[in-house]
Amino acid sequence: MGKNIVILGTQWGDEGKGKIIDLLSPYAHYVVRFQGGHNAGHTLVVNGHKTILHLLPSGLLHEHVIGIIGNGVVLSPVDLMNEINMLKEQGVCVKDRIIISEAAPLLLSYHIAMDKAREKIIDKNINLVIGTTGRGIGPVYEDQVARRALHIGDLKNIKCFSTYLKKNIDYYNFLLSNYYHEETINYDNVIKNILEIRSDLLSMTKDVPEILNMACKNNHTVIFEGAQGTFLDIDHGTYPYVTSSNCTAGGVCSGSGIGPLSINYILGVTKCYTTRVGLGPFPTELFDEIDLHFFNVGKELGSSTGRRRRTGWLDIVALRRSIKINSLSGLCMTKLDILDGLKNIKICIAYKLSNGIEITNTPFCINDWNDLTPIYKTIPGWMESTAGIKSFNLLPLAAQNYILEIERLVGISIDMISTGADRTETIILKNPCI
Numbered sequence: 313m314g315k316n317i318v319i320l321g322t323q324w325g326d327e328g329k330g331k332i333i334d335l336l337s338p339y340a341h342y343v344v345r346f347q348g349g350h351n352a353g354h355t356l357v358v359n360g361h362k363t364i365l366h367l368l369p370s371g372l373l374h375e376h377v378i379g380i381i382g383n384g385v386v387l388s389p390v391d392l393m394n395e396i397n398m399l400k401e402q403g404v405c406v407k408d409r410i411i412i413s414e415a416a417p418l419l420l421s422y423h424i425a426m427d428k429a430r431e432k433i434i435d436k437n438i439n440l441v442i443g444t445t446g447r448g449i450g451p452v453y454e455d456q457v458a459r460r461a462l463h464i465g466d467l468k469n470i471k472c473f474s475t476y477l478k479k480n481i482d483y484y485n486f487l488l489s490n491y492y493h494e495e496t497i498n499y500d501n502v503i504k505n506i507l508e509i510r511s512d513l514l515s516m517t518k519d520v521p522e523i524l525n526m527a528c529k530n531n532h533t534v535i536f537e538g539a540q541g542t543f544l545d546i547d548h549g550t551y552p553y554v555t556s557s558n559c560t561a562g563g564v565c566s567g568s569g570i571g572p573l574s575i576n577y578i579l580g581v582t583k584c585y586t587t588r589v590g591l592g593p594f595p596t597e598l599f600d601e602i603d604l605h606f607f608n609v610g611k612e613l614g615s616s617t618g619r620r621r622r623t624g625w626l627d628i629v630a631l632r633r634s635i636k637i638n639s640l641s642g643l644c645m646t647k648l649d650i651l652d653g654l655k656n657i658k659i660c661i662a663y664k665l666s667n668g669i670e671i672t673n674t675p676f677c678i679n680d681w682n683d684l685t686p687i688y689k690t691i692p693g694w695m696e697s698t699a700g701i702k703s704f705n706l707l708p709l710a711a712q713n714y715i716l717e718i719e720r721l722v723g724i725s726i727d728m729i730s731t732g733a734d735r736t737e738t739i740i741l742k743n744p745c746i
Contacts, residue, residue, distance in 0.1 A: 314341070314531035315576040317744050318564050319644075320538030322580040322634035324550075324588030325559075326614065326621060328646035328730055329581045330354025330370040333537050335735045337371030339745035341532040342378050344524070345369050346567030347557040348539035349386040349419055349452070350395075351445040353614065357733040363402070367392050369537050372399070372406045379406065382520055383415035384557060384567020386452040387464065393509050412513070413520035413569075414465030417456050420477075420506075422484040422497045423448030429492035444590065453556035455480070464517050467510050474503060521569025528574050533745055536564045536575075542634040543588075550681060553592025561638040577744040579727065580640040582631055583647050584714075587621040589614045593681035596624035596660045610650040625658045625688065628721045633674045635724055642727035642742060645718065648711065649700075649731050654693040657714060660686040661721065691717060700737045704729070707739075 317336070321327040334356045337343055345352075350366040356373060357363075365372075367387065369379035381387060396407050427448045444450060455461035460480060466473045478499055485496040527534055538559055543549045545559040557563060565572050585606055588594050598606070606612060606623035613620060634640070651657055662672050663684040675681055694710035701707055704715075719726045727742035 314528070314533040315745055316528065316534045316536070316570065316574050318536045318538070318561055318575055318578040320559065320561065320578070320580060320638065321541030322582040322631055322638070322640070322643070323541045323586055323627075324543050324592075324594075325539075325541040326353075326587055326589065326612075327541060327581040327583050329538060330356050330365065331646070331730060331733065331735055332579070332581055332644050332728065332738075333370040333535060334358070334373060335738055336535060336743070336745050337374045337377050339533055339743070340371060340377060340535045342380055342524070342527055342534045343369035343371030344380040344382055344534060344536045344568055345385050345539065346382040346536055347384040347559060347563045348555065349447065349449045350388050350391045351447045351449045351555070352539035354537075354539075355733070356735070358735055360734070362733075363399075366395060368395050368399070368406065368410070371535060371537075372409065373404060375404075375409075378409050378411060380520055380523070380568070381410070381412045381416055382568035383413040384563060385413075385416050386419045386449060386456075386557075387412065387416045388419040388448070389509055389513055390505060393512065407512070407516070410516045411518050411520060411523060412464055412516045414463065414517045415520075416464050417452050417461040418463060418466075419448050419452045420462075421502055422481055422488075423451040423455070425488055425494060425497055426451045426484055426492075429488060429494045433492070450556045464513060467506070467514055467517075470507075470510070477503060477506075524568060524570045525574075528570070534570075535745075536568065536570075538563075542580075542637060543630060545637075548637050550593045551676075551678065553590065553678070577641045578638055579642055579644055579744050580634055580638060581644045581646060582626075582634075584626060584645050584651055585610075585647070586624045586627050586630075587612055589619050589621050593678065593684075594622055594624060595630075595663060595681070595684045595686045596627045597622050598624050602654070605654070606650060610647055625660055625686070626718070627660045627686070628718070629660060629663060629672055630674055632672075632722055635722055640724060642725045642744065643719075643722065644728035644730065645715065645726055646730035648707075648715075648729055649698045651693060651711075651714070652697050652699065653695060656690050657693045658688040658690050659718070659721070661689045662687040698731050700734075701731045702737070702739055704739050704741060
């Protein structure tokens with residue numbers, strides 16, 4: 313009996329979703345990206361070899377899996393082809409196993425130019441700098457909402473496509489030149505690059521909602537792969553320090569064309585501590601030797617940007633919010649082994665406002681986030697190694713108690729625990745695909 317499984321991040325991204333998707337993909341027929349773009353970075357480690365995917369679904373390292381890029385994904389065609397070729401050089405041929413929604417918006421060079429131009433503006437009266445990846449994600453989502461986006465399916469009629477492309481480039485060049493004093497985009501170069509890969513793109517383009525609904529009818533298992541994390545969601549995140557898409561479970565339906573009643577299980581992935589890249593609120597952020605421990609031992613550099621991730625203790629208040637927003641069925645805790653050797657471990661269980669009032673919910677307004685001080689519960693750490701352990705009973709007793717305490721605090725089951733980067737270094741208490 314097939315199942316539709318959603319796997320998404322519960323924090324600010326970088327939770328280790330790629331590994332978990334790769335691990336469960338042997339049970340799946342399809343793995344579907346439903347939002348974001350090549351600002352995502354999913355790291356897969358198989359037998360010590362690291363592969364980082366940005367656009368392609370993480371399950372494609374399994375040769376039976378078909379990868380689908382849904383309409384909610386903003387697609388850089390150049391980066392897509394580069395990624396396909398990168399895997400081919402590693403001996404993994406995926407081009408014939410990729411399906412792209414004809415409604416996926418195209419991310420082109422003028423989107424990237426605009427994104428980078430905005431990030432240079434420091435005067436917040438002109439523009440809010442949030443520390444984006446600079447890859448054009450925001451501008452192309454803006455085009456979609458403003459009804460001027462170009463889509464993969466538009467490439468079928470190249471004459472019409474060329475006309476609208478010229479209009480868009482003229483529009484962006486006006487802004488780049490007059491407001492940001494940046495170099496403009498050359499139309500001839502853009503259309504030339506598109507034409508060179510047009511046939512490849514169209515060969516992968518199909519009706520994704522029809523395929524997914526037929527998969528449900530045929531009892532095939534589908535994994536929906538989230539990018540970024542819950543608190544980077546455009547509607548439910550720490551706005552305005554968010555990404556431009558819906559990273560939460562609601563984005564699955566709008567970004568792929570499958571109905572909500574077709575979803576059987578939603579797995580939330582969370583680190584055993586917390587990280588975020590870029591600017592924005594972070595109540596449990598650390599600036600001490602524990603921060604250095606998480607950074608150095610956890611190798612906390614962004615897989616898309618190479619930027620240093622900010623680190624902090626696990627935030628139960630935020631995690632409980634993610635559970636509610638996403639209707640999570642269960643949790644996967646990652647990077648348990650990074651806590652090895654810590655004498656004491658803290659968990660944020662509430663926030664205190666400046667007026668002394670304690671709250672157990674996350675705020676919405678950005679200024680309210682600045683008024684929070686975390687309230688911690690301290691539990692004993694462990695000196696033994698958990699690295700590579702594959703059975704819960706083999707964990708140090710203190711590590712078991714840590715997991716059980718989190719489970720008690722959040723009120724749902726912890727079904728998986730990652731104890732290392734490799735796909736095999738995982739404790740599976742419940743397989744959501746079975």
